[in-house]
Amino acid sequence: METTLGLEIIEVVEQAAIASARWMGKGEKNTADEVAVEAMRERMNQIHMRGRIVIGEGERDDAPMLYIGEEVGICSREDAKEYCNPDELVEIDIAVDPCEGTNLVAYGQPGSMAVLAISEKGGLFAAPDFYMKKLAAPPAARNHVDIRKSATENLKLISECLNRSVEELVVVVMDRPRHKNLINEIRSAGARVRLIADGDVSAAISCAFSGTNIHALMGIGAAPEGVISAAAMRCLGGHFQGQLIYDPEIVKTGLIGESKESNLERLRSMGIEDPDRVYNAEELACGETVLFAASGITPGTLMDGVRYFHGGARTHSLVISSQSKTARFVDTVHMFDSPKSIQLR
Numbered sequence: 001m002e003t004t005l006g007l008e009i010i011e012v013v014e015q016a017a018i019a020s021a022r023w024m025g026k027g028e029k030n031t032a033d034e035v036a037v038e039a040m041r042e043r044m045n046q047i048h049m050r051g052r053i054v055i056g057e058g059e060r061d062d063a064p065m066l067y068i069g070e071e072v073g074i075c076s077r078e079d080a081k082e083y084c085n086p087d088e089l090v091e092i093d094i095a096v097d098p099c100e101g102t103n104l105v106a107y108g109q110p111g112s113m114a115v116l117a118i119s120e121k122g123g124l125f126a127a128p129d130f131y132m133k134k135l136a137a138p139p140a141a142r143n144h145v146d147i148r149k150s151a152t153e154n155l156k157l158i159s160e161c162l163n164r165s166v167e168e169l170v171v172v173v174m175d176r177p178r179h180k181n182l183i184n185e186i187r188s189a190g191a192r193v194r195l196i197a198d199g200d201v202s203a204a205i206s207c208a209f210s211g212t213n214i215h216a217l218m219g220i221g222a223a224p225e226g227v228i229s230a231a232a233m234r235c236l237g238g239h240f241q242g243q244l245i246y247d248p249e250i251v252k253t254g255l256i257g258e259s260k261e262s263n264l265e266r267l268r269s270m271g272i273e274d275p276d277r278v279y280n281a282e283e284l285a286c287g288e289t290v291l292f293a294a295s296g297i298t299p300g301t302l303m304d305g306v307r308y309f310h311g312g313a314r315t316h317s318l319v320i321s322s323q324s325k326t327a328r329f330v331d332t333v334h335m336f337d338s339p340k341s342i343q344l345r
């Protein structure tokens with residue numbers, strides 16, 4: 001699956017990031033999102049692959065593009081056998097978030113990116129548009145921490161695994177009323193909290209890299225983003241666990257319906273028998289081969305954002321592969337027309 005795909009998907013996320021970054025700071029989150037979706041889809045459909053969107057734009061809003069179930073890639077066409085080789089005809093599943101952190105883009109804040117994950121058919125958990133409680137931690141703490149334990153216990157475990165004091169740990173938490181008690185607990189345990197407005201994918205993956213000064217992600221975000229984070233964390237050997245949240249009392253806002261019973265019913269209808277199950281990264285991204293790619297829209301912990309110059313743009317991306325066991329940071333100059341000059345860095 002990986003050979004050429006690994007290179008082509010860089011361009012997919014780069015194009016989405018370039019399109020979206022034009023709307024940085026314009027206060028128009030929907031446009032920043034739409035142009036990313038369009039650009040991602042257009043580039044994806046130029047790849048010799050037979051892809052199906054399993055996480056995309058949409059369960060909630062009847063999105064016209066990159067919706068769940070949409071087939072993408074040149075080899076999805078009916079007459080594909082005529083111009084695609086057998087490898088390219090193998091079905092693959094794709095999870096996308098063309099603009100992860102739409103608000104961040106709209107208000108010019110750090111941490112947004114165009115992102116996707118790919119695996120063979122059935123290799124990614126088709127997470128419903130629900131909330132997910134998440135715990136991400138560095139590779140050294142993998143399988144030592146547990147989402148069922150308290151934040152205090154997990155911080156102690158991370159501090160032991162990293163050989164540093166709890167006071168030296170930084171935990172990213174999304175700035176939401178639902179996290180009030182969690183934030184108090186983390187602070188009481190002695191650790192420091194970095195509150196983010198949006199964008200928990202970047203925060204989760206940052207835990208896998210030392211030097212980011214992010215040692216854990218705790219709290220509740222969206223489930224589709226949980227699967228995309230898990231795909232990267234699985235390849236990187238970081239710790240990631242997720243548990244679906246269906247009780248509106250816990251989150252108080254947004255994604256899920258107002259009745260716990262109907263939410264449970266919705267999960268059952270999707271084939272999720274145990275709504276309280278804790279999933280680890282290997283279960284959320286269980287495929288034999290997993291590929292992850294992201295490109296910064298605004299600057300973030302892992303990647304810089306898009307920078308435009310006369311006649312071009314420069315992007316910073318990250319491609320992670322379970323097969324080649326690589327995490328590639330890719331710095332690309334895009335030449336739209338004749339640039340007057342190309343800056344070395």
Ligand SMILES: O=C(COP(=O)(O)O)[C@@H](O)[C@H](O)[C@H](O)[C@H](O)COP(=O)(O)O
Nearest residue numbers: 099100101102198199200221222225254
């Ligand atoms: O910040 C996020 C928004 O993603 P997007 O809609 O693609 O710009 C995600 O990282 C979060 O995981 C998640 O979507 C969020 O926590 C759910 O929204 P909210 O109800 O505001 O917490």
Ligand SMILES: [Mn+2]
Nearest residue numbers: 097100101225
């Ligand atoms: Mn998102």
Ligand SMILES: [Mn+2]
Nearest residue numbers: 097099100101
């Ligand atoms: Mn998005």
